[in-house]
Amino acid sequence: MKILDVNNPGFKKEFEEILARGKMDIENVEGIVKGIINEVKEEGNKALFRHIAKFDRWEPKSDNDLEIGKDEMKKAYENLSDELKKALHLAFDRIKAYHEKQLPKSWLDFEKNGTILGQKVTPVDKAGVYVPGGKAFYPSSLLMNVIPAIVAGVEEIVVTTPVIENKPNELLLGALYICGCPKTYKVGGASAIAAMAYGTETIPKVDVITGPGNIFVATAKKLVYGDVNIDMIAGPSEIGIIADESARPNYLAIDLLSQAEHDEMASSILITDSKEVADMTAIEVEKFLKNLEREEIARKSIEERGAIIVTNDIDEAIELMNKIAPEHLEIMTKNPFELLPKIKHAGAIFLGEYTPEPIGDYIAGPNHTLPTGGTAKFYSPLNVEVFMKKSSIISFSKQAIEEMGKECAVLAHTEGLTAHEKSVLERLK
Amino acid sequence: MKILDVNNPGFKKEFEEILARGKMDIENVEGIVKGIINEVKEEGNKALFRHIAKFDRWEPKSDNDLEIGKDEMKKAYENLSDELKKALHLAFDRIKAYHEKQLPKSWLDFEKNGTILGQKVTPVDKAGVYVPGGKAFYPSSLLMNVIPAIVAGVEEIVVTTPVIENKPNELLLGALYICGCPKTYKVGGASAIAAMAYGTETIPKVDVITGPGNIFVATAKKLVYGDVNIDMIAGPSEIGIIADESARPNYLAIDLLSQAEHDEMASSILITDSKEVADMTAIEVEKFLKNLEREEIARKSIEERGAIIVTNDIDEAIELMNKIAPEHLEIMTKNPFELLPKIKHAGAIFLGEYTPEPIGDYIAGPNHTLPTGGTAKFYSPLNVEVFMKKSSIISFSKQAIEEMGKECAVLAHTEGLTAHEKSVLERLK
Known part of the structure; x- marks a missing residue:
């Protein structure tokens, strides 16, 4: 893992590369995605059937074939191991409790002359959640997207997900049951986004679409934005860590790798004022790498997009990190809370050595859908307000x-x- | 003004036309706008100079020519009439006071086992406000966009506006002074949006862009969305009114016309359960129309896009209005507040006969930048949170x-x- 020194004359250029991380080439796929969206707009289910046959390798015979039955969900839930059930319920409960604390209240304000001003908060009528499928399915993503919509009070929540060869993932089915069996349709990619944005014979048009996805999904979300609202346009995952000499290199190393294993395009950046911590962490990274199941992905990500930056002091580390505006930010210093006032831009902030980033992915409660690629400068984590909107009140x-x-x-x-x-x-x- | 009866067999089709109002044909101008944005991205000020010469009919000689001086703003302010100064200051103070009540707080929550969860709220570093120029300049729009950014605590606020023939509008200059003299650059249209989204030698790259504009501006905002955040994509203005037999037809009529005069594309829709009120209002509309300065625009809007709908009862009126999700909603019934729980979708709600919609445009305090074309189903009025974002806190x-x-x-x-x-x-x- 490369170690960069801020005092090195070449550092400015190296740092600019870090700032430019995660740019997605939406222009490249825009034409294809527009075509897919227009087909769904014009032909509805008929277009979906064609796209499913092509991308998911099965052929729906009727409109009803698109939907996953609630019985299937229940059965799959019952077959989950007790250990996994317990973990999923703990996650569900903690995510729900955190998002309930986010709920905004309607308010009124009164003036002596009889004027009443205020703000009414209302959930959207319908929300659509996209869940990626194919190579892997992440039950945590389903929970993180559906729960805020439930807490917001959305009456109709719709889920879409690609189901390869019409064989739904058992874990997906079980997690859907835990989420209260929302209506779930077997369609993926840009077709799914278009179906939720404009509606088909079977899939209702929604008001807000959230959820992660590949560049086709991200591009489709950008294209339908305005006709519906979306949460954000998310790119590859990333972690930034600010550490001083008190940090443990083995913790730093495995936390950097926990982002790197996501994706070859993921970025893992440690900034520290301790040369010793920097050197030791690079050694620990190498040690862990050799024993990782996803070594190949993690190694490519760490070598090409990872970096350890050594600064003159912690303030300089914070300044650089604010420029990076990372999706996940860990603070591993003697007194992490005292740095909080200076942290301006980060999706989620993890404080102290007992708060590794994966805790936030699964169990802590805050949402793991976070702004990437520096967009934490203007985007917030996915939250209940994405599923609500306000009306001004004037009397x-x-x-x-x-x-x-x-x-x-x-x-x-x-x-x-x-x-x-x-x-x-x-x-x- | 046409009167529609919900019990008429043709009503469903007529109502669908109302629901389809305000669709903008972004596809039509997308190619041109993309070209403009790419020129600004690649050439910076040089492209701006060329666009200004073409669209605004003057030729900047140097980078400094792009900026409006603070002295100019001060001088123009001093030349405003006392009456106008007083009105602008009242508006400024009331808009500021309302938006201060919107400010979200950072929060922390503690668990017995030592877990700390929370949410940190931070303003964006830089915000860009677009102010249309050309045919007319609306000082109220400047106030409504800049004040929420000030209240949010944004350190650098940038304004862009086209200045035809390099002659700034005196009212714009005076209003800029009242807003604390933000850095203001003389460039308009898609070029201005691109300059704020990507930065040029002179104009800083911002994090969030807000402000109204024509279809070129709306399209540019959609295209840069994701690289920066935006407030919303807004279309023609509109009003919906729910009235019972207690409403005064002259009030209803002039309020409908106050939207119609904005734009031939504006929509003004009255829904009432009183056939008498419907008939009387149509007569009053005709009376007022004849004496309006902007008769031609208002007449075209009212005749082509206006409608009075007669329902069987008030609940039915509310149901239809929730489907319309109007930008502005007036409730003119005996007890307007009792309808509030049933109102789901509207940008701003005006209650009672002493709350005509123009009160909200200028002086009440809530923002007049509101979602149009039914997007109140998922968008909120412009508010301080557009200029802020959140970070999750986990320890x-x-x-x-x-x-x-x-x-x-x-x-x-x-x-x-x-x-x-x-x-x-x-x-x-």
């Missing part, structure tokens, strides 16, 4: 419009909007 | 990871992510 009394109507009319007049002006003046007659 | 104690680490490791193992599993197990050794 003026007679006294209030008498007090402020003139100023309102002056502004409307200034903008040349005289029907606006008259609408106010009509009340002042 | 596990030794006891906490000892209690829950096993379940976490089970889930990681199930997903085949064994470095994740090892990262937890390493702490349990």
